Amino acid sequence: MKTHLLAKYPWLAALLLLANLAPAPAADRYSFTFSVTGKTTNELGALVKVSANSSGILREVSEDTGIPTSALAVSYERSSGLVRVVDRQFGTNITTVVRLMTNLTVANNNLTMAEMSLELDHPDEPNFHGSAVASIRIGRDATGAETSFKLNGKMFVAIDETSEDPAQVYTGVFSTGSAFTPRQ
Secondary structure, eight states: OOOOHHHHOHHHHHHHHHHHHSOOOOOOEEEEEEEEEEEEEOTTSOEEEEEEEHHHHHHHHHHHHOOOGGGEEEEEETTTTEEEEEETTTOOEEEEEEEEEEEEEEEOTTSSEEEEEEEEEETTEEEEEEEEEEEEEEEEOTTSOEEEEEEEEEEEEEEOOOSSSOOEEEEEEEEEEEEOOOOO
């Protein structure tokens, strides 16, 4: 005969009750999508169109790592401003795509809406830089606890010329989706 866990360990029932009464912390990671188009030069020096997006980054990382694209996701981490490719199952960081750093924020008095000026860079790529403007919308419940988060924006990215690659310039859009939760 099996003993019910809560009957066997009464402290577990109290812990579960406390966990359900305590307000859930605001999520730190959100799904992130982007799409940019731009220009660069080809071997003959002619301008050519280039583009990049979330799906393309996932395919590149999959090719580089051997991890299937279905096991990867692009996520935005609010606490660090980093956009990363992560493992869907555990949330493990695979690589950094870009870092969004706040220059200026103008917010309403209850902190549910804001407009931001951002600087973009890549911690490991000194030739990568850019800027963005973004809108933030935050949902709050009656106690003021955060219930939702949405970031939408437009960006400009420049990648300086290197000995291997010509300079590139891009413009595009980005947004966050639902809170990212590993599948564990």
